[in-house]
Amino acid sequence: MAAAFALILEDYRADFPAQLQHMPRAIHILLSACMKESRAVDVFNPDLIALPQGSNFIGGRRVIGRGQAIPVRRPSDGRVYADLDSVDDAQLGEAVEDAQRAYKSSGWAQTDPRGRMRVLRRWADLIEADMETLAPLEALGSTRMIHEIRAWDVSYTAETVRFFAEWADKIGGEVAATTPDKLGLTIHEPYGVVAAIAPWNLPLVMAAWKIAPAIAAGNSIVLKPSEMTPFSIVRLAELAIEAGLPAGIFNIVQGDGRSVGDPLVRRPEVAKVTFTGSTATGAAIMTACAQTGPKPVTLELGGKSPQIIFADAGLDKASAIVARAITLNAGQVCVAGSRLLVQEGVADQVIDCIMTAFAAHKAGPTWASDSTLGPIISEGQLDRIDGIVQRAVADGAQVLTGGSRATAPQDGSFFLPTLLQNAAQHSEAVQGEIFGPVLTVQTFTDEMEAYALANDSAYGLAAGVHTSDLTRALRATRTLEAGTVWVNRYGRSNDFILPTGGFKQSGIGKDLGREAYVANLKTKVALIEF
Structure with missing residues (x-):
């Protein structure tokens, strides 16, 4: 009986959280109790998850950082399970310069929009197919439980990429209302190098919110994950290369906010910044962007x-x-x-x-x-x-x-x-x-x-x-x-079409939706006189 109830609960969790919120409370408690009785087993052994060498991703490959090593703990048991090889100043510069070089010379921004779409669709397919690698890697050192990652996080990450892939050929310019002897145009272009800083609470999902719209719009991106959850994101980058994304369009640098995050957003090559995290850190990033730009920011905060x-x-x-x-x-x-x-x-x-x-x-x-x-x-x-x-x-x-x-x-x-x-x-x-x-x-x-x-x-x-x-x-x-x-x-x-973002001290700009895609484009005006 308990095993049968456990299977029923798994069916509900597969559509989490929508089904659970409608389940009668008494049934929910009963099924949860049965789960405790019948399924008290480890889905994977955390000590057997291999972490490949090189936690950074620059120029289409893993790179071993030369910066200070950062011990990374598993919050589930407090054990240090890895030493994160963060980048030093020179490697940070190489990552940003490589992203700028790829933006200018790889042809990604000039690729026909449906060509970008096809690459991103392949990437999404590879993410879903990589479930058995990504899910344990994500659960290993994060706060996300393995059954939730399998039921939601990985597929949601893939769907985020698919959603923004579809925007690649949907946003064009406009012909402005001018006098008959002139042709006025507004033209949307990618910014160039986008710097992104992602949080630790939903590592794959939050990173996808940053990466997918920027790359779909033709930009290159340098992402700094949280130093507390650094590893699953690197696997995403490897899958992007396998899907056909040019090397250098998606780079990852590891380290803490002081030694890597702050200098990243201050780099002169960075044209736009997107961040999810605390209000205090968001304010510091906004200040840095004003001092070194000004450059536009998207901030989802507290x-x-x-x-x-x-x-x-x-x-x-x-x-x-x-x-x-x-x-x-x-x-x-x-x-x-x-x-x-x-x-x-x-x-x-x-x-x-x-x-x-x-x-x-x-x-x-x-x-x-x-x-x-x-x-x-x-x-x-x-x-x-x-x-x-x-x-x-x-x-x-x-x-x-x-x-x-x-x-x-x-x-x-x-x-x-x-x-x-x-x-x-x-x-x-x-x-x-x-x-x-x-x-x-x-x-x-x-x-x-x-x-x-x-x-x-x-x-x-x-x-x-x-x-x-x-x-x-x-x-x-x-x-x-x-x-x-x-x-x-x-x-x-x-419903990825619905944007998300806050008012007051909760941030500026939107993730998801059409708004997130457009936020990764700048507007140019052309006026042609006959």
Whole structure:
């Protein structure tokens, strides 16, 4: 019986997270318990994953960095599993110069658009076919669980490449309205060398958001992954060469932000910068681009996203969505729904549902089939999360569930799903991005109070609204100060046409959608007189 229930849950997870958010809570808990009973096995042995020499990718091949070695730990068990060979200053310069040379001489930007499209389609096919290499490599040192990577991350990465491939011949110039004796044209051209800095929380997916539109538009790119999750991205670059991408169009440099990230965005050859990460780092990058350019930037930064549950919502479904939105990737998602605003009168019922959902999670390593709560990326981040929670408690907040580190089979970095009540509106727990599985809960009496609480934040990345009133839902989408508003759901779908990006301190510009492709093109004007 348990094995049968486990198979059913796998079918739901294959379309994650859409199916799980609609599953009745009792069935979800039962199936999760069966998973724990029947599938407590390792999907792969982390000690047997081979890491080829050379963590950088320059000129179409792996290159061993000459910079300072950086120890890389597995957050699931705390073990140092590799020493990252970062680039030195000279190699960083070689990577950027190689990207500029490839942009000018490889013919990639001048290739007919459908030719670029065909290369990118082959690349996407190779990514999907490489599942058994990419998935364990991604799970090995990240916070992403192997079953989630297989069900979503790899295929989503491939689909991102396919989506932007299709834009290669869809954006042209325009003929302007001029006097009859003149011909005015607007012409779109690639920038040249694009510098990208990708985060650690979804390494493959976030890198694809940066790489795919830039390359599809005809640019070359130099990418710096996070030094905490550096390896799976290099495999992507190898597959790109196999697909036919010219050498030098996609280069990867490894290292930390101070020694590699900052000098990368300051290089004079870099014409545009795209970054996903913290608001503080985004501000530093924007400053560097102003000082050395100016050059355009796309920044997807921090979030402190509210989820509003009105009394007329389907409460079981809404509660499951809220719980999932803060425990996905252990809360280490920029759009994590970290503030619950629930209408008085239904708060107790919603809180009970969420606490039950939190209790059903099992912390465990990313390679274990029965893990449902992944690790925190580092001990430093774990200490930071714990500190925020403890300071909130000292300031009068109550921990309804969780509130401490979680135990797991290995000596990894785990934090229990946590529900905080009565945290002060001005407190760090309510206002700051925690980037962990910590949900604050506040109540409201009417609609306008809900929106006022939701908008009382320096961030504006995303928001969720749960209601059966269509008119109210439409008002919410107009009133909430967020780049994305989800109604009766929370989280992105596979609708790549919908751009993503935030307001206020959550960033500038958009990833995904037509907007991301156009952001990698500059506009030239031609005026021809007859």
